[in-house]
Amino acid sequence: MNAFSRNPADRVVVVGGGVAGLSTALRLAPRPVTLVTASPLGLGTATGWAQGGIASAMGADDSASLHAADTEAAGAGLTEPDVALRIAAEGPRLIDWLVSLGAPFDRSEDGALALGLEAAHSRRRIVRAGGDSTGARVLETLVAAVLNAPWIEVVSAAVTDLLRDEAGAVAGVVAESDGARFRIPARAVVLATGGLGGLYASTTNPPGATGRGIALAARAGATLRDMEFVQFHPTAIAAGRDPMPLATEALRGEGARLIDETGAAVMAGIAGGDLAPRDVVARGIFQALQRGRTVYLDTRGALGAAMPTRFPTVAALCASAGINPATQAIPVRPAAHYHMGGVKVDAHGASSVPGLYACGEVSSTGLHGANRLASNSLLEGLAYAGFIADGLDAPPPRRILPDTAPRRAGSELAAIRAVMETKVGVVREEAGLSAAVAELSPLAETCDAALVASLIASSALSRQESRGAHWRSDHPHQAPARHTETTSAGVAAPALAE
Template sequence: MKKYDFIIVGSGISGLNFALNAAKKGQVLVVTKKKIINSTTNYAQGGIAAVLDELDDFNKHIEDTLIAGSYHNNKKAVTFMVKEGPKLINHLLDLGVKFSNKNGNLQLAREGGHSMRRIAHVGDRTGHSIEKVLIENVRKNKNITIWEDSFAIDLLVKNNTCYGLQILRNGRVENLFSSAVILATGGVGQIYKHTSNPSISTGDGVAMAARAGAKMEDMEFVQFHPTVLNSPGKKRFLLSEALRGEGATLKNHKGERFMPKYDKRGELAPRDIVSRAIFEELKKGPVYLDISHKPASEIKKRFPYIFAELKKKGLDLTKNKIPISPAAHYMCGGIKVDLHGQSSIKNLYAFGEVACTGVHGANRLASNSLLEAIVFSNQIIQSIKAKKLVNIPDFANFKPTGSQCLSNKYAKSLVKKIMWDYVGIIRNEKDLKKAILKLIEIDAKYCVKTNKISDFETKNMIQTAILVTKAALKRKKSLGCHFVI
């Protein structure tokens, strides 16, 4: 029987930051389904929002967050997160993150929904830089064990108490035990046909927790990022909010700016508003992001990664208008937790995108995601202690079931199409009811026949899609990124 003081599922900013803190209290196991670098954090371009300028203040950041979230936020959680922000930026600096600076001061960016420049960033690859530093620190720590290419199948829960995890590793299923299981599995974007998320974002943590009986919250609030590359034959690629913060404009098929007629904040309105505006304009023709009016040297210096990636695709950010459309980006809801990451199941904790602290409300403010992840993964260690597990119940190992069922690939494609067509940017009750019936039918026909990670992922995608659709159906009125007609 393998036991650890702490088991963490996920290797992004929240999981690895918690691992470093937990290693001071006991033995830590980090489980990740691909390589440790393969986290959603690694793809985050923008930065971390925090009050770091003397002209800014906590109240402004709090209010910007509440406005973006349509005041559906947990204000206590928002206030705590915002006030902890500057301290956590210093924490990352101490770990070795080299934020962009000018003349010795942090170079702060502005993004949609923010009233001030407050985004600390590392060029246009902030997440990648933070991830690399965290991995370096984790690998040096003797109290942390890392299991790559290992998949958490299910939580081991009885009588509303979590005792550990069932893991698929090297083709074998085994049970691991711990008095503190932490889910930091990221988002759900892959349930949609078009997403900015990497292939790993299949809703594993949400689905696992739901199967175990954990309470969910705000699952209807799926945020769509307004500006994702939309060019035939080219892979979807996120174009950071920071581009608009530095003056990029959005233009319709006639070459005209259109955002001012939708919102007085123009291109810097919150994401839900910008996404819906683009969605409407796309009905008339292509939509473009244009920053070509800025000096080429400035663009290349501020956005080297985006410039290089677009160049590979035959597009020049300094000269071309870039074709864009919205894509599924971020889950604002998730596993319901308190400010200490505690879920409704004893010994089960969650933070980062998989969790719902209530900070984002009905729509997330740009660059508050990495902030939430680092703040709450730092906070949780204050209340968790390594405890000895006693009276562990018996748990049976998973066995593949079924012989006649939908293929993995086909089931996955069905889910993505249903979610994009019926549970997307603009929703209606008729479509949502259609979607839920189709998804329930797929769930009934899909079975995990092998010990392949992709089979388990598809099951999780189906069940996560059902959770999102049911929540959307319950909320009859529009709020934030849940827009009903």
């Protein structure tokens, strides 16, 4: 059935082809869904690059409450406990659902799921597929299910705007393909557009990850939350590539160590050491680099020799860069990896704008707080897909208003990336953030990438403390825990965390 022949009173448009978008489209059955993807299905998403796995309390020594407690500890005071427990409790059921779809998760000799350990987890609870190829294997599973789902149609196009009806509700999308713009009316739109790491010169994200979904929501008037919290993965492989290849955190869970060129332990004397939360490790490496050191991930010996079978993705990335991890340490540095902030949503994934929902990295659910716990991202997208499907309650659109003029996605992207890298990075301070706001704000009216970047910089400037992934060298201490709520009109005063 053609996208334009469906009754907009029934249709839901889902924007994005990663784990959040695909699982939402599947969960919405039997409602008709139009899935709009900027890249061909299965390509161009961060899901396919995810090496770690899916965190789920599957072990006999584990529980949802323990998983939630670890999530709260990593979230540095801004994780909402009820959200963490609700999502952690969904983990085993979601793994079972993926298994029912054919997901080829790794298993031990007795047939049980093989559970890995990652930083800041108190139990082995990382469910993987193909060693460090979990994202790709899960993506393949979900794509196959979508292609076999009669209620889902797939449209390959870039969404450039959100339609609004006369009541102010979101009523569909404006899309563009091969230079032609067209409308897809709908009773609701679910944004599942991923993250914004591509706004930084050093990133592990796909090039298209520039926050387009956040820009769409912001221009529609949606409330955004905690935009300043950008997680930098500590161990991006420093091999001169853009985007930077990633050396999964699971390597440190299996014994890899962070060293400098002298062989000294980079994380010596820091609580948690090599398995400290990501923000702590990223700052440790950043500070070593600032002192002129070179930082390496040391997998030499048995771990490096086993990498082709245990971590084939990283082994292949190393080989392509001329590195033998069995005999050579891997040069690493922090790179923009995940955004904890985004479109503020409620328990059903609904934004502050009627008819607009968000799922996955584009959203702010209250799970990640100031610092995402490793392998909670795929879990969150899978869980909120079900929450949205269960709670979606959008009335049919009224008279749809004319759409607005298209905006540039990122024609100034190179300059934006340079500003974000140097002024809104791992360690921040007032002068750099103020300069970033001054440089980005004039571009924000017409450029979506600049709008999102300016919102990050403005929120970071307003948060005068250090918390989680947001570290201010001029405000190194924590203030009372507060969220920052933002609209495209500017940054509101931080609101006390509930």
